[in-house]
Amino acid sequence: MATRLRFAFWTRAVEVTVLAVAICFSLGASNPSGRLNDLDHRLMCTCGCAQILGECNHVGCTESTQELTELKADIAAGMGDRQILSAFVAKYGATVLAAPPAHGFDLVAWIAPFAVFAAALLGTILLIRRWGGLGGKPQAAVATDPAVLDPEERERLQRIRRETGSDGGF
Amino acid sequence: MATFGSFCLLIALALAAYNLLAGALALRLLATGQPALISPERLADTARRAGIAGFVAVTGAAFALVWSVFTNDFSITYIVEHSNRALPIAYKFAALWSGQEGSLLLWAWLLGMFGFVLRLRHKTDVRLYAYAGMILAGVQVFFLAVINFAAPPFALLKGAIPDDGNGLNPLLQYPEMVIHPPMLYLGYVGFSVPFAFALGALMMRYPGEKWIRITRTWTMVTWLFLTCGIFLGMHWAYAVLGWGGYWGWDPVENASFMPWLTGTAFLHSVMMQERKGMMKSWNVWLIFSTFLLTLLGTLLTRAGLVSSVHAFAQSSIGTWFVVFMCIVLAVCIFTYVYQRGHLKTEHHLESLVSRESSFLFNNLVLLTACFVILWGTLFPILSEYVEGSKVTVGPPFYNRVAVPIGLFLLFLTGVGPLLPWRATSLKAIKRNFVLPVIALWAMVIVCLVAGVNPWRGGEFSSGSFYALVGFAVSAAVLTAILAEFLRGAGVISRQTGRNLFAATWLLTRRNTRRYGGYLIHIGVVIAVVGLCGSAFNRNVESEMGLNSTMSIGPYTLVQVGATQDSNLNYSSEYAMLDVSKGGKKLFQMTPEKRFYQASGQPQTMVAIHSVPEWDLYVVYEGTNPDTGQPIIKAFLNPLVSWIWFGLVVMVFGTFVALVPSLTPATAALRVPAAQAAPVAPALKGGD
Numbered sequence: 001m002a003t004r005l006r007f008a009f010w011t012r013a014v015e016v017t018v019l020a021v022a023i024c025f026s027l028g029a030s031n032p033s034g035r036l037n038d039l040d041h042r043l044m045c046t047c048g049c050a051q052i053l054g055e056c057n058h059v060g061c062t063e064s065t066q067e068l069t070e071l072k073a074d075i076a077a078g079m080g081d082r083q084i085l086s087a088f089v090a091k092y093g094a095t096v097l098a099a100p101p102a103h104g105f106d107l108v109a110w111i112a113p114f115a116v117f118a119a120a121l122l123g124t125i126l127l128i129r130r131w132g133g134l135g136g137k138p139q140a141a142v143a144t145d146p147a148v149l150d151p152e153e154r155e156r157l158q159r160i161r162r163e164t165g166s167d168g169g170f
Numbered sequence: 171m172a173t174f175g176s177f178c179l180l181i182a183l184a185l186a187a188y189n190l191l192a193g194a195l196a197l198r199l200l201a202t203g204q205p206a207l208i209s210p211e212r213l214a215d216t217a218r219r220a221g222i223a224g225f226v227a228v229t230g231a232a233f234a235l236v237w238s239v240f241t242n243d244f245s246i247t248y249i250v251e252h253s254n255r256a257l258p259i260a261y262k263f264a265a266l267w268s269g270q271e272g273s274l275l276l277w278a279w280l281l282g283m284f285g286f287v288l289r290l291r292h293k294t295d296v297r298l299y300a301y302a303g304m305i306l307a308g309v310q311v312f313f314l315a316v317i318n319f320a321a322p323p324f325a326l327l328k329g330a331i332p333d334d335g336n337g338l339n340p341l342l343q344y345p346e347m348v349i350h351p352p353m354l355y356l357g358y359v360g361f362s363v364p365f366a367f368a369l370g371a372l373m374m375r376y377p378g379e380k381w382i383r384i385t386r387t388w389t390m391v392t393w394l395f396l397t398c399g400i401f402l403g404m405h406w407a408y409a410v411l412g413w414g415g416y417w418g419w420d421p422v423e424n425a426s427f428m429p430w431l432t433g434t435a436f437l438h439s440v441m442m443q444e445r446k447g448m449m450k451s452w453n454v455w456l457i458f459s460t461f462l463l464t465l466l467g468t469l470l471t472r473a474g475l476v477s478s479v480h481a482f483a484q485s486s487i488g489t490w491f492v493v494f495m496c497i498v499l500a501v502c503i504f505t506y507v508y509q510r511g512h513l514k515t516e517h518h519l520e521s522l523v524s525r526e527s528s529f530l531f532n533n534l535v536l537l538t539a540c541f542v543i544l545w546g547t548l549f550p551i552l553s554e555y556v557e558g559s560k561v562t563v564g565p566p567f568y569n570r571v572a573v574p575i576g577l578f579l580l581f582l583t584g585v586g587p588l589l590p591w592r593a594t595s596l597k598a599i600k601r602n603f604v605l606p607v608i609a610l611w612a613m614v615i616v617c618l619v620a621g622v623n624p625w626r627g628g629e630f631s632s633g634s635f636y637a638l639v640g641f642a643v644s645a646a647v648l649t650a651i652l653a654e655f656l657r658g659a660g661v662i663s664r665q666t667g668r669n670l671f672a673a674t675w676l677l678t679r680r681n682t683r684r685y686g687g688y689l690i691h692i693g694v695v696i697a698v699v700g701l702c703g704s705a706f707n708r709n710v711e712s713e714m715g716l717n718s719t720m721s722i723g724p725y726t727l728v729q730v731g732a733t734q735d736s737n738l739n740y741s742s743e744y745a746m747l748d749v750s751k752g753g754k755k756l757f758q759m760t761p762e763k764r765f766y767q768a769s770g771q772p773q774t775m776v777a778i779h780s781v782p783e784w785d786l787y788v789v790y791e792g793t794n795p796d797t798g799q800p801i802i803k804a805f806l807n808p809l810v811s812w813i814w815f816g817l818v819v820m821v822f823g824t825f826v827a828l829v830p831s832l833t834p835a836t837a838a839l840r841v842p843a844a845q846a847a848p849v850a851p852a853l854k855g856g857d
Binding site: 044050056093095097098099101104106110112113114116121124127128 | 413414415418420527530531534537538541542545546549553556557559560561562563564565566567570571575
């Protein structure tokens, strides 16, 4: 009974956490100054300085000044974020976006890191399981196991360890 | 001097080639036992001596280039392009690595120096060192071939010799640039040594883990140099680029960060091999990857594959690097496939909740972070290949993908040391984790009370959210590490009657590697706290006439003068700003804009006032052409100094970890092992 209650508690806790995180990430900026700050950090300066538009500080950089003016005008005109970004891409090309768009082939840029992480995590868990760390069967001792090495080889390994010294480590 | 330098480089190439070929032949003869005209031992020794002589030759070339800079020898193209008469002395040294040819020469010289030290210490294990020396010679042949045939630093200028040079890139005329590139290069080049030992040990089927112990100091020192190089680069970007930040996920920054991640993973996972005979193949590939990533970093910086805000020396030598990387990869794969039977693990993991598995997950996260950065750096090339148009992969991508991974890694930094080797019990987990969990939630509450609220005003700020998580996890990790220190020190204190401070000192000395590692973790936590502060950066920009004011945070800036100055190297404009707090004048700041005479390029000299809470960072952006008034941009960047202090702690921790622990015999005189063992798990070398 106690185990079931504990399980229910943890399930509920995980649900609440996931919900809270989902709500957090679904919220967006809405006021104009927040939107300007948000959008000018999603765009690049096109003068070739490779800096974020909102952070470009080159002396006399006409590109960033013009882009910022356009951005403010678009926000004032009531355009949506997606419309503004599309307008910038149409005018300056895809490189004006500070991050790849989440559609078409560029979606791969966003998916790949998480896919690789998931695959690596799964691989690690399977590896540990194979080694017996998660209740799987431990592998048979291999030939290099000190227990199955011939005495001469074992003595040699021990001598190397003695000579080089080991201070334990972490 | 140009002739002497070129001659030295040719001699160095010939000597490195001899070292490689004669060394390979000698080791082949030794391995097969075939009869030869000359004894293989003598042949190997001639190869070793050629390596030493090669270092002397490269030193001669480096000296020739530095001499040419100091004597303003403008008959050499490199000197014309990277120096001028008025260049201050310290920056004349910097000219050695400010351009492609010079920086490749610096690489070759450092590699020669590492090889020189290695060859002098060959008696530690003659055969293993011979293999490592031969592999280093192979790397050296490549770099010297590039320097001799593709990017010669002593190429003579065609046409009339000018009276003066073009000067050093203004971005590089900053004190850090005198030490940042050499540090970074020491890190890059240094990883050649563990790579050479790993490959050599695999080639000769070297028994045991001795090669790891031999290279441990090399690896740690190299890691330290790379860490310092990265942080110095951050500080340089912060103080020179004038955008108020220190890390922009620029491809060149990423290039230095990737080998750091794999190198860090290697430093952790080798402990598994040393202690448990596990992860041998993994470790070998980690160090192979680290070395390949250092080459990739150089390729990215040099070849102009990706656009970068500070790729100083782009050219067409990328092909050379691609070919060399392919050769290195092929050699690594071939050697691994041929000798993989030698890398069978001796033990297996016994529990998912153990120190071993924490190392596995730590490696997993570090490598995932490395992949994310590599992927983000190379994706524009891939996108252009597939879709025909480039995209930008900038900070928004990394902040969304890499920052959560970094926070997870920080979490593992705290969890790992709390788990014992082999396996643990639920009771032990509860005992070890109670304090950190309390610290975590306490910090969340403190942050929320202090105003670190990601949901303030009904809007969600991902920056504040990550900062909140970062602060909370940092508090937990710090508590976990300090608890480890106190637990061990408490035992020693009770047994010896020493005070807690002295007991902590003795505890650290008894296992410098372990507690040095903890200090490094503390340094990482401190740096992370500093990084979290960036979520709360503020800035204000204004045109400031005489006596006009600007307010940011608790400070008020008053413009009390704007003036100009000049010297042979540059002319400058600067504003004098009195800074007051609560009506009381504190100090004066003089942000500056320089215009270098030789290159005609402008450069920002930021004024920074640093206190533990924040940095007041003031940029002179120029003058309004209509009014002639200076335009000032001020930033208030919280906790930045914590980042640099974190580095100091990391450096200190690394030095502690490098110091040999007290020997068991000496330690036994201080604390009887039999007394300490049952109650002090922290004292038993990590058990």
